[in-house]
Amino acid sequence: MTFWILAPIMVAAALGILFVRKAVHAALLLAVVMISLAFLYAVLDAPFLFAVQIIVYTGAILMLFLFVMMLIGVDATDSVVETIRGQRVMAVVLGLLFGVVLVVGISQVTLGTVVGLDEANAGGNVPAIANILFSRYVFAFEATSALLITAALGAMVLAHRERLTPKQTQADQAAQRMRDYAEHGKHLGPLPSPGVYARHNAVDTPALLPDGTAAESSVSRVLAARGTVRSAPALADDIDDVRRQIAGLDGKSPAAMPETSGKAGAPAATEEDVK
Amino acid sequence: MTEYVVLSAILFTIGCVGVLTRRNAIVVFMCVELMLNACNLAFVAFARQHGNLDGQITAFFVMVVAAAEVVIGLAIIMTIFRTRRSASVDDASLLKY
Numbered sequence: 001m002t003f004w005i006l007a008p009i010m011v012a013a014a015l016g017i018l019f020v021r022k023a024v025h026a027a028l029l030l031a032v033v034m035i036s037l038a039f040l041y042a043v044l045d046a047p048f049l050f051a052v053q054i055i056v057y058t059g060a061i062l063m064l065f066l067f068v069m070m071l072i073g074v075d076a077t078d079s080v081v082e083t084i085r086g087q088r089v090m091a092v093v094l095g096l097l098f099g100v101v102l103v104v105g106i107s108q109v110t111l112g113t114v115v116g117l118d119e120a121n122a123g124g125n126v127p128a129i130a131n132i133l134f135s136r137y138v139f140a141f142e143a144t145s146a147l148l149i150t151a152a153l154g155a156m157v158l159a160h161r162e163r164l165t166p167k168q169t170q171a172d173q174a175a176q177r178m179r180d181y182a183e184h185g186k187h188l189g190p191l192p193s194p195g196v197y198a199r200h201n202a203v204d205t206p207a208l209l210p211d212g213t214a215a216e217s218s219v220s221r222v223l224a225a226r227g228t229v230r231s232a233p234a235l236a237d238d239i240d241d242v243r244r245q246i247a248g249l250d251g252k253s254p255a256a257m258p259e260t261s262g263k264a265g266a267p268a269a270t271e272e273d274v275k
Numbered sequence: 276m277t278e279y280v281v282l283s284a285i286l287f288t289i290g291c292v293g294v295l296t297r298r299n300a301i302v303v304f305m306c307v308e309l310m311l312n313a314c315n316l317a318f319v320a321f322a323r324q325h326g327n328l329d330g331q332i333t334a335f336f337v338m339v340v341a342a343a344e345v346v347i348g349l350a351i352i353m354t355i356f357r358t359r360r361s362a363s364v365d366d367a368s369l370l371k372y
Contacts, residue, residue, distance in 0.1 A: 044322075049338075073362075154347050
C-alpha cells in the first residue's frame with residue numbers, strides 16, 4: 001500500500017529532476033525521492049537504513065548540495081545549447097531502451113516466495129546489522145574509515161586556497177583611510193545611518209542632508225541596486241506633507257501629529273529642519 | 276517484491292538519462308546520487324527477499340561511499356567554479372584541445 005502511494009510520487013519527482021531548469025528545484029525534488037525511499041526502507045524491514053537514509057542523505061548530503069549551490073550562485077540555470085548535435089535525443093532514446101530492457105527483463109524473472117526478515121531481525125534490526133558488520137564485514141568497515149579520512153583530507157586540499165597577497169590588517173585599513181582622506185578628501189568617519197532627519201528610520205529611507213536632499217551614501221548599495229530605496233521625489237512629497245501639517249498645526253498640541261516612527265508624540269520634523 | 280526492483284530500475288534509468296542530458300555539474304551529481312539510491316533500493320528489497328541482512332549492509336556501505344564521493348565531487352565542482360566562473364560540465368573542456 002505504502003509502495004503504491006510512494007512509487008508514483010518518486011517517479012514523478014525523479015522525472016522532474018530531468019526537466020526543471022533551476023538546480024535548487026532539482027535538489028528539492030531529490031529530497032522528495034530520498035525521503036520516500038526512506039519510507040520504503042521502513043516498509044522493507046530496514047529501520048536502521050530508514051534512519052540512516054534520512055540523517056545521511058536528506059540531512060547531510062542534500063544540505064551539502066544546497067550549501068555548494070549557495071556558494072556558486074543559486075540562479076545559475078542550464079544552457080540549452082547542445083555541444084554534441086543530437087545528444088539529448090540520443091540520450092533519451094538510449095535511456096528509454098535501457099529502461100525497457102531492464103523492466104522487461106526483471107518482469108520475466110520469478111523471484112519465488114519472499115523469505116522475509118522476521119527471523120534475521122529477531123533480536124532487533126540494529127543489533128543484527130551490528131553483528132554482521134563487526135564480524136563478517138569488519139575489514140570493509142575498517143577500509144571505510146580510511147576512505148572517510150581520505151575524503152575529508154581531499155576536501156580540505158581541494159577547498160584550500162593559497163593566499164597570494166598578505167592579509168590586510170586593521171592598521172593597514174586605517175592607514176588606507178587616512179591616505180584616501182589626504183588624496184581625495186574622502187570622509188574619514190563611518191557612513192551616515194539611514195533615516196536620519198527623514199520621516200522614517202527604516203533602512204530603505206535615505207538620511208536627509210541639511211538642505212533637504214537625500215544622502216545617497218546612507219542606504220545600502222544592495223537596496224539601491226534592487227530599486228527598493230524610497231526615491232527622492234517621494235521624500236520631497238513627505239517633506240511637503242510635514243511642512244503643511246506643521247503650518248496647519250500652529251499653536252496646537254504636538255500630540256495631534258500623525259503617527260511616525262520617531263519618538264512617540266514628537267513632531268516628525270522640527271520647524272528648523274524644514275526651513 | 277518484483278515491483279520494488281522495477282521501481283529501482285526506473286529510478287536508475289531516470290538518473291542515467293539525467294547524467295547524459297543535464298549540463299549543470301551539480302544536477303549531474305544529483306542524478307548520480309539518484310542512481311546510487313536506486314541501487315540501494317534493490318539491495319534492500321533483495322535482502323528481504325532472501326531473508327538475510329547482507330543486502331542491507333551493502334546498502335549501508337553504498338551510502339558511506341556516496342557520502343565520501345559527494346564531499347570530494349562538490350569540492351572539485353567548487354574548485355572548477357573558482358577558476359572558470361561556471362558550473363557547466365561543457366565549459367571544463369580544456370583537456371580536449
